[in-house]
Amino acid sequence: MGLASGLSLKDNLALKAYRRAPISRGPFISQKEIRKMSARLVSEYDIRGGRDELPIGLLSGGNLQRSIIAREISENPDVLLAASPTRGLDLAATDSVRRLLADAAEDGLGILLISEDLDEIRALADRIVVMFEGEIVGEIDPDEFDLEIIGLMMAGAGRS
Numbered sequence: 191m192g193l194a195s196g197l198s199l200k201d202n203l204a205l206k207a208y209r210r211a212p213i214s215r216g217p218f219i220s221q222k223e224i225r226k227m228s229a230r231l232v233s234e235y236d237i238r239g240g241r242d243e244l245p246i247g248l249l250s251g252g253n254l255q256r257s258i259i260a261r262e263i264s265e266n267p268d269v270l271l272a273a274s275p276t277r278g279l280d281l282a283a284t285d286s287v288r289r290l291l292a293d294a295a296e297d298g299l300g301i302l303l304i305s306e307d308l309d310e311i312r313a314l315a316d317r318i319v320v321m322f323e324g325e326i327v328g329e330i331d332p333d334e335f336d337l338e339i340i341g342l343m344m345a346g347a348g349r350s
Contacts (some may be wrong), residue, residue, distance in 0.1 A: 192258045193246055193247075193254060193257065193258060194246070195245060195246060195247030196245050196247065197245065197246060198240075198241075198243050198244060198245060198246060199228060199232070199237065199240035199241070199244070199246045199249070199257060200224050200225060200227075200228035200240075200243075201224070201246075202246045202257060202261065203224075203227060203228045203231050203232075203257065203260060203261050203264075204224045204227060204228070205261060206261060206262075206265050207227065207264070207265070208224075213227065227264075231260040231261070231264060232260075234260065235256045235257070235259060235260035235290065236256060236286065237249075237253050237256045237257055237260065238250075238253055239253055240253065240257070250283070251278055251279050251280075251283060252279050252280065252282065252283025252284075252286060252287065253283075255275060255276070255279060255283065255287045256286065256287065256290065259275075259287065259290050259291070259294075263290075263294050263299065267299070268299075268300060269299070269300040269301070269302060270291075270294065270299055270300070270301050270302070271301075271302050271304070272291060272301055272302070272303050272304070272305075273304045273305075274304065274305050274306070274307070275287050275288075275291065275303070275305075275310075276288065276305075276307065276310055277307070284310075288310065288313055288314060291303070291314055292313075292314060295314070295316075301314070303315060308337065308340065311332075312332065312335055315332050316332065317329065317331070317332070318330040318331075318332055318335070318340070320340060320343040320344055322343065322344060322345070322346040323346065327343050327346065328343045330343075
């Protein structure tokens with residue numbers, strides 16, 4: 191989700207930037223500027239296998255996730271919502287995506303991570319909030335990570 195699978199990598203990377211200079215000049219879109227931006231993001235985020243005109247849907251899962259992260263972070267948001275960002279990825283791609291998110295957080299980007307993967311939460315979270323049936327049922331300091339307590343909270347134990 192988050193990509194137009196029939197469009198190319200470069201076009202997907204430009205999905206949010208196409209209305210602003212230097213990509214856009216009035217009603218005209220600069221393909222040259224899109225290619226420059228795409229080349230920069232491909233290099234910066236280590237997106238592999240993408241060719242300018244090939245559909246992005248042909249890339250691996252890790253490269254798709256890096257593409258989404260590259261596009262979203264390049265927009266300089268204050269907060270990024272990352273919902274299960276490594277689900278279905280292999281180990282190397284998982285490590286790469288987690289590293290990109292951790293680096294962005296270290297650079298000051300606020301990241302709201304929503305995940306059922308406790309290893310992912312443990313690796314990335316500065317603060318852990320557990321929800322059950324749409325309600326916050328507890329907060330845990332990541333330094334005091336206790337799998338049993340988190341599991342009980344996720345199951346709704348201790349709710350009043």
